[in-house]
Amino acid sequence: MKLTVWTYEGPPHVGAMRVATAMKGLHYVLHAPQGDTYADLLFTMIERRNHRPPVSYTTFEGRDLGEDTAGLFKRACQDAYDRFKPQALIVGASCTAELIQDDPGGLAETMNLPVPVIALELPSYQRKENFGTDETFYQLVKALAGPVEKTPHITANLIGPLALGFRHRDDIEEVKALLEEMGIGINVVAPFDATPHDLTRLGAAHINILMYPEHAETAARHMERTLGIPFTKTVPIGVGATHDFVAEVARICGVEPKKDLSRLRQPWWSKSVDSTYLTGKRVFLFGDATHVQTAARIARDEMGFEVIGLGCYNREFARPIRQLAKEFGLEALITDDYLEVEKAIEDAAPEMILGTQMERHIGKRLGIPCAVISAPVHVQDFPARYSPQMGWEGANVIFDTWIHPLVMGLEEHLLAMFREDFEFHDEAGASHHGGHAPRAVEGGQPPVSEADSPRSISESKTDMPAPVETGTDVMVWLADAERELKKIPFFVRGKAKRNTEKFAAERGVTEISVDTLYEAKAHYAR
Amino acid sequence: MNRPANIPASTCRDAPILKERGQREVFCGLTGIIWLHRKMQDAFFLVVGSRTCAHLLQSAAGVMIFAEPRFGTAILEETDLAGLADANDELDREVARLLSRRPDIKQLFLVGSCPSEVIKLDLARAAERLTQIHAPHVRVLNYSGSGIETTFTQGEDACLASMVPVLPGTEDRELLLVGALPDVVEDQAVDLLTKMGIGPIHVLPAPRSADAPGIGPNTVFACLQPFLGDTAAALERRGARMIQAPFPFGEEGTTLWLKAIADEFGVDDATFDAVTAAPRARARTAIANASEHLRGKSIFFLPDSQLEIPLARFLTRECGMVAVEIGQPFIHKGLVGPDLDLIPAGPTISEGQDVEKQLDRVRAARPDLTVCGLGLANPLEAEGLTTKWAIELVFTPVHFYDQAGDLAGLFSRPLRRRALLKLEERA
Numbered sequence: 009m010k011l012t013v014w015t016y017e018g019p020p021h022v023g024a025m026r027v028a029t030a031m032k033g034l035h036y037v038l039h040a041p042q043g044d045t046y047a048d049l050l051f052t053m054i055e056r057r058n059h060r061p062p063v064s065y066t067t068f069e070g071r072d073l074g075e076d077t078a079g080l081f082k083r084a085c086q087d088a089y090d091r092f093k094p095q096a097l098i099v100g101a102s103c104t105a106e107l108i109q110d111d112p113g114g115l116a117e118t119m120n121l122p123v124p125v126i127a128l129e130l131p132s133y134q135r136k137e138n139f140g141t142d143e144t145f146y147q148l149v150k151a152l153a154g155p156v157e158k159t160p161h162i163t164a165n166l167i168g169p170l171a172l173g174f175r176h177r178d179d180i181e182e183v184k185a186l187l188e189e190m191g192i193g194i195n196v197v198a199p200f201d202a203t204p205h206d207l208t209r210l211g212a213a214h215i216n217i218l219m220y221p222e223h224a225e226t227a228a229r230h231m232e233r234t235l236g237i238p239f240t241k242t243v244p245i246g247v248g249a250t251h252d253f254v255a256e257v258a259r260i261c262g263v264e265p266k267k268d269l270s271r272l273r274q275p276w277w278s279k280s281v282d283s284t285y286l287t288g289k290r291v292f293l294f295g296d297a298t299h300v301q302t303a304a305r306i307a308r309d310e311m312g313f314e315v316i317g318l319g320c321y322n323r324e325f326a327r328p329i330r331q332l333a334k335e336f337g338l339e340a341l342i343t344d345d346y347l348e349v350e351k352a353i354e355d356a357a358p359e360m361i362l363g364t365q366m367e368r369h370i371g372k373r374l375g376i377p378c379a380v381i382s383a384p385v386h387v388q389d390f391p392a393r394y395s396p397q398m399g400w401e402g403a404n405v406i407f408d409t410w411i412h413p414l415v416m417g418l419e420e421h422l423l424a425m426f427r428e429d430f431e432f433h434d435e436a437g438a439s440h441h442g443g444h445a446p447r448a449v450e451g452g453q454p455p456v457s458e459a460d461s462p463r464s465i466s467e468s469k470t471d472m473p474a475p476v477e478t479g480t481d482v483m484v485w486l487a488d489a490e491r492e493l494k495k496i497p498f499f500v501r502g503k504a505k506r507n508t509e510k511f512a513a514e515r516g517v518t519e520i521s522v523d524t525l526y527e528a529k530a531h532y533a534r
Numbered sequence: 535m536n537r538p539a540n541i542p543a544s545t546c547r548d549a550p551i552l553k554e555r556g557q558r559e560v561f562c563g564l565t566g567i568i569w570l571h572r573k574m575q576d577a578f579f580l581v582v583g584s585r586t587c588a589h590l591l592q593s594a595a596g597v598m599i600f601a602e603p604r605f606g607t608a609i610l611e612e613t614d615l616a617g618l619a620d621a622n623d624e625l626d627r628e629v630a631r632l633l634s635r636r637p638d639i640k641q642l643f644l645v646g647s648c649p650s651e652v653i654k655l656d657l658a659r660a661a662e663r664l665t666q667i668h669a670p671h672v673r674v675l676n677y678s679g680s681g682i683e684t685t686f687t688q689g690e691d692a693c694l695a696s697m698v699p700v701l702p703g704t705e706d707r708e709l710l711l712v713g714a715l716p717d718v719v720e721d722q723a724v725d726l727l728t729k730m731g732i733g734p735i736h737v738l739p740a741p742r743s744a745d746a747p748g749i750g751p752n753t754v755f756a757c758l759q760p761f762l763g764d765t766a767a768a769l770e771r772r773g774a775r776m777i778q779a780p781f782p783f784g785e786e787g788t789t790l791w792l793k794a795i796a797d798e799f800g801v802d803d804a805t806f807d808a809v810t811a812a813p814r815a816r817a818r819t820a821i822a823n824a825s826e827h828l829r830g831k832s833i834f835f836l837p838d839s840q841l842e843i844p845l846a847r848f849l850t851r852e853c854g855m856v857a858v859e860i861g862q863p864f865i866h867k868g869l870v871g872p873d874l875d876l877i878p879a880g881p882t883i884s885e886g887q888d889v890e891k892q893l894d895r896v897r898a899a900r901p902d903l904t905v906c907g908l909g910l911a912n913p914l915e916a917e918g919l920t921t922k923w924a925i926e927l928v929f930t931p932v933h934f935y936d937q938a939g940d941l942a943g944l945f946s947r948p949l950r951r952r953a954l955l956k957l958e959e960r961a
Binding site: 009010011012015019021041042043044045046047048050057059060064067069070072073084091102104107108131132133136346347350369370373 | 556557558559560561562563564565580582584585586588589590592593594601602603605606607608609610611612614615621624625627628631632648649651652653680681682683685890907908909910911912913915916
């Protein structure tokens, strides 16, 4: 038993729904009690889908439990087939139905429906949503995709994009464009908009583009094994990764790595002088493994940020994320405990968070800007405009998205220059964010004072973790030094204070004077 | 003058009820935690359930306002399912950990879920055991919010009913208002009744457990919401008596509801009129303005919040709408009877749901406005039907005079918007 307040992932049957909802001509019969239909609103509201997810719920109640829930399931199955006439059915149980052990797969098999029926075993008490997506897609591929004649020209399958994915809709277009440049055609895109019939043609492709390992790696490995289709290991998010991706595809397919860079603006935007202010911004990365992995490289190599913390919530990918963290000289945070992530971010006190919608909430509370890089998603992650993460346009989009929450370069200088001016006071924040000023980070204190932290109404102050500071209990800021510290613009004041205290502590200095402050500044000057 | 002017000759009270079973597109009772935890400020709601329960609460809440909200889910894992003794130990440990971290918590609700009920985890016994361990600082209660037992707003009923047996006894003649309403609305109700000289007035649930109302043979109570049947029954078992009335939606509903209480407390007509005249006039004006786009329009209620019958009464009698079908998850005539009395026979009254069949009826009727849950709203809009999502009716202050215009506005906004948008290509 584990106490959970907020979750990064839903149960595995929601993962199965994400596959089913992305597809056409497939129907999911889910043995589930009343209430599990809540999951429909994720698709119709967050993603603004204009149709209901293709899911029939058996909706059993307490009074059914002593009776014939198996009969109820078979009726729901027959009704769903009669009404929707799908090309294939998937059947399974939600967490409660798993306990009553009706065996939906076995029941459906006895019905001799004239279409393929694929049974899903998704252990709700062990696994989570991403397991559900990966396993469901794998089972569909295993059941439907067999050996077929290859297409005469070189073609690729794009696998992994599905419903409620972070920018999957637009990533598909970018990857298609990258492949077209190299003269590679598209065989099947799946699960997104694919029919069960389309899945039977997967074997005709020469290469699988594994867009999202979280959702399709098992299927990719299966197709490599049984159909001899190699798959890509590079996820083309970021300039460098996209170059690598093109090279990888060209190598596998034996074609020229042709690229059209005419639309790629990110490198110049990053080199131009306004971007100087991005140098060394301390960022914390958290999300699903694939997006964190790609974001880490972009942050360091393409934005000039300093990555001060990273991690992922999906344990299945803990190993590559630990490896990545090691390369960055960090300890990876592998957890799905939201409070643990919040604590890690609070302790690290980054200047920006690159995370999920969950970290956006943490950022709001702590007054730290945040850009979203990964699922779990929110209605604002489904913009009307074209907004991919992959490919050349994805690199441009990411540049804009990441700098948007920050105070802009020229503006940062103006703020420093006019900081005594009433319009440019410390709390004013970025002019393009209305009234939502980032909260000033005062010294090494936890950025949110206890008094106005939402937590303070519900958590005892004695239990608050002590502010993690090096030796502040023995360290005193002399009045002059404190006044001098106040003159430093708020957005670097926290760093200045921390650095000075660290510098002082290392030298056994207990009283910080103006001199200590500037000696520390000289020491840390880059 | 305070009686309804036009009691129809043939009403929906005796209309045949179309009872359906099949796929239900409704939330389970756990959802009530979203508003209950805001109302009871020293209570924590601990769902004993699965990842699905936690995901539902997060999805229904929509926003994550607090880092550590006063609700959470003790997620059952494989090991808990292996042996029940272990699950009880695990629960005790999680509760102890929670309460030591949250000393502000005075009431803890163990909320049963579908999985906890299927594995027959006895939360009533767990609550007794935990109350003994954590008394006198914390009282531990339990109720079921599971989908196999409750639908959406029934969760509030189950929660309030669980509190009734432990309310202190009293012999005093007191008025108890039952239901968790936003403070602004609750204050208005108490204020109107106080001005008539009625008191003392208490509310269940109280914002803090120390203020829990007393209950006894001289208590009379009025429900603020039409889904509190089990709570009403529990109060009656404690000797209290229910005042029956239509629910306080709209000018008419509010007046009839207040009047029933005023009569019980012997308030004379002059006093009643003096207190209600001004807000009644305001409500009428506001409704008239907001219902301009509603008059003559047809409306179809899919079952969702249990507010459907009282709202249909308001919309048909005060806003001039025509009801095609009024669906409720379940119909408790002891509560909604007075509202049914006021709705002229005509609309289909349905109980339960077989969503595919009901959507076929919606498509055949093509109502001007369909009231439904969030899972259905966009798909129906895409079919060219205008919808009002029902959950807003539960989260928004809509009771009593000064919200009557807002209530009509919730229904007229989708119609106004549809009329306003010019998005099609013009030839």
